[in-house]
Amino acid sequence: MVEIVGSFTHWKKIPLIRDGKQDSWHAIVHHIEGNRTHHYMLLLDGKPAKDKDCDGLAIPQGHQEEEYAITTERGPRVFMLFGQTK
Numbered sequence: 001m002v003e004i005v006g007s008f009t010h011w012k013k014i015p016l017i018r019d020g021k022q023d024s025w026h027a028i029v030h031h032i033e034g035n036r037t038h039h040y041m042l043l044l045d046g047k048p049a050k051d052k053d054c055d056g057l058a059i060p061q062g063h064q065e066e067e068y069a070i071t072t073e074r075g076p077r078v079f080m081l082f083g084q085t086k
Contacts, residue, residue, distance in 0.1 A: 002049075006040025008032040008083065011064040013043065032083050039078045041068040054079035 002025055003013040009029060016025040032038070039058055042049045048070045057077040060069045069076035 001045055003043040005068060007038045034083045036083055038081045038083055039065055040081055041078055051079050055082050056080040
């Protein structure tokens with residue numbers, strides 16, 4: 001199972017759906033606040049997984065982020081995503 005969890009989901013897990021034709025994973029998340037940076041993690045079978053397409057890494061802030069952080073050479077990190085609006 002692949003899930004996403006982050007500041008834009010209020011750290012609640014949302015399952016991703018596999019699209020075999022496009023060879024990708026998708027989720028619909030409504031009301032993501034734009035023009036700000038969000039922290040998130042991808043989970044594979046409940047464990048944090050790397051995201052090679054993230055906008056960057058951030059130091060976890062608070063218990064919820066620390067719970068899902070990955071270990072890097074520079075310490076624990078979560079992924080960053082910049083939410084843009086049109």
